[in-house]
Amino acid sequence: MRKILCTIHEGQISKPQIHELEAMIKRVYRDRINNEQPLFVVWTEMPSGQGFTEAKPSRVSWVMVEVDDHFDQQKRESAMKAISDEWARIAKVSTGNLMLTLCDKSLFSHNSQAFRQRITPGARLSYKLKLLTHLIVTKLRHGYFAMKANY
């Protein structure tokens, strides 16, 4: 399974747009990256006042896509361009409103591990349960997986 993490800011992208963006990312992934791996897309909506770009309230979405280690650079750039252009079209923004990373699996895992390890060991299980519950509830309620920015 490969993971795709999409961070947006409160009120900037609507639920129908989220659905359309997710379908687009999955389509580009199948067409240009890998058509065998199942994909797990998770959305985080930053509450107002908690996301900054250039020390001002951010209007930049942050997307990280997991790809195989040593993924071909030409294919990486082609996939990034496709996602970037389509994101701008669907979200009705400029390509300057998206920061996109196509990250090799090993570095993606390293990043995820750093995020997990910041939680004190005694609270990791409850954090995981809380996270899982929220993922399931949002999938049932809205049709996509989402995690909270705050605990």
Next chain:
Amino acid sequence: MPLYNLACKAVLDNDQRQRIAEVITRTHCELTGAPSQFVNVAFMEGFPLRKDEFLNVIGGVRIGGNRNVELTTNLQETMQNNIASAANVSVSAVRVTLIGVPANWNMEGGRVLPEPGAEDEWLDRIEQDLGTL
């Protein structure tokens, strides 16, 4: 890129977040020479961090180009000191981890990010494409 993700034990107020976001942006740009338009900061609050930590910062930053070990170490230490000062906590209550990402794994403004140190030409092209980023 960079994207600095801050997990905080407490819920911060808007002034605190603004102060910390400003100090992160200024520190990153002063030490690396990167344009401020690149610098992103995300706050995630109420997290059960380790006992002695108040803020845990994970910074995804470009590697390569003019970024050597000395610069990265200096960035990590200075960032820790400056964030602690902005948050009005002790230095030991702030932990900073930098994770290096190859520049050409990233895209902004529809263009692959430049190697660190080669931003001027990239910004010129972006401004031609989009106006100011």
